[in-house]
Amino acid sequence: MDRIVQTFREEFDAAPAFVVRAPGRVNLIGEHTDYNDGFVLPLAIDRATWIALRPRPDRQVMVHALDFDDRDTFHLDELTPRQGSWANYIRGVAWALRQHGYPVVGWEGVIAGDVPIGAGLSSSASVEMATARAFAAVAGWPWDAARMALIGQYAENKWVGVNCGIMDQMISAAGVEGHALLIDCRTLDTTPFPLPAGVAVAVLDTATRRGLVDSAYNERRAQCEAAAGHFGVKALRDVTLAQLESARADLDPVIYRRARHVITENDRVLQACDAMRLGDAAALGRLLNAGHLSLRDDFQVSSRELDIMVEIAQSQPGCLGARMTGAGFGGCAVALMEEAAAGAFVAAVAERYAARTGLTPRLYVCRATGGAEVVARADHEPTPTVGTGGR
Numbered sequence: 001m002d003r004i005v006q007t008f009r010e011e012f013d014a015a016p017a018f019v020v021r022a023p024g025r026v027n028l029i030g031e032h033t034d035y036n037d038g039f040v041l042p043l044a045i046d047r048a049t050w051i052a053l054r055p056r057p058d059r060q061v062m063v064h065a066l067d068f069d070d071r072d073t074f075h076l077d078e079l080t081p082r083q084g085s086w087a088n089y090i091r092g093v094a095w096a097l098r099q100h101g102y103p104v105v106g107w108e109g110v111i112a113g114d115v116p117i118g119a120g121l122s123s124s125a126s127v128e129m130a131t132a133r134a135f136a137a138v139a140g141w142p143w144d145a146a147r148m149a150l151i152g153q154y155a156e157n158k159w160v161g162v163n164c165g166i167m168d169q170m171i172s173a174a175g176v177e178g179h180a181l182l183i184d185c186r187t188l189d190t191t192p193f194p195l196p197a198g199v200a201v202a203v204l205d206t207a208t209r210r211g212l213v214d215s216a217y218n219e220r221r222a223q224c225e226a227a228a229g230h231f232g233v234k235a236l237r238d239v240t241l242a243q244l245e246s247a248r249a250d251l252d253p254v255i256y257r258r259a260r261h262v263i264t265e266n267d268r269v270l271q272a273c274d275a276m277r278l279g280d281a282a283a284l285g286r287l288l289n290a291g292h293l294s295l296r297d298d299f300q301v302s303s304r305e306l307d308i309m310v311e312i313a314q315s316q317p318g319c320l321g322a323r324m325t326g327a328g329f330g331g332c333a334v335a336l337m338e339e340a341a342a343g344a345f346v347a348a349v350a351e352r353y354a355a356r357t358g359l360t361p362r363l364y365v366c367r368a369t370g371g372a373e374v375v376a377r378a379d380h381e382p383t384p385t386v387g388t389g390g391r
Ligand code: GLA
Pocket: 030, 031, 032, 033, 034, 035, 164, 165, 166, 167, 168, 326, 327, 328
């Protein structure tokens, strides 16, 4: 925050009117369930995108990205994509807001963040939600987390061209400090659950990225839709394990396994909520372990490195459970451990993973933070809306 405020002061010779922040996320459990209208249990983490900004009267947006030493300027009424650039997420959110009839006004500012890019911690959702928060702040409309998450998802799906579900934007928009958030991805209802006392969450980045994630992700989505179609329901959320088992003979074996993952994973999320309600960290950890097996064997989205990372993590003293997290095929695992063991855990996992793979992992012990917010605001009247807000 100091970095962007200082740069803002140097560039504009004034204090920013607003500083906004939106976090990245790690998902505790509930993987590949969001686009099946199911349940997820992520937490917003203490790594975020920050924007210091002030309104402009001329419907232009001018942004300086400190981390890339790059700038972008665009007019709100003449939006064009900038493929492959950080700026495309900002443009995409502006476009999605206009498409949905939100009054948007111009602004100028400085953006920076510390969510590792491409690591599966939702750096793009954090940029999208910080951008939405910036537009809300300068135009003076109230923050509605679920609506803004849908705007971010719309931008990602239709502007950026990534076919993601709602989880990442929703947790970045609506996270609750010290809590994991149960999200019902059908209704977008949220329920916060406090992390059990004395338990730490670590993100374990395998330092591997897979090129074909998008096509494999879309293939999994199509398989889930095929399974739901077999039962004549909108989404796998509506199918029970008993129904699936009784239809097993009629189903393609691969489709059957994909569906079994989603159905059992939804159940694990609800069981995880029960465990958190009871403060039963050991039960929560066992659910993470079971979730990994299901992702590895039924949904088949793990990788050699993720399996090695999870196996090493699970065998450490004080580890309660571990699994791959996010879309899969590379990226990160998440581990739950006794807080007192966290230091030794991180050191031992890093050393053993490096020894087995030759790769240098990055490990982060995370704190659960709140969702997108205005963290500072100068005395300032909301800017009256200039021009049209789109459809
Ligand atoms: C990615 C997507 C999410 C979700 C996860 C898998 O992170 O962006 O919407 O589908 O994969 O759980």
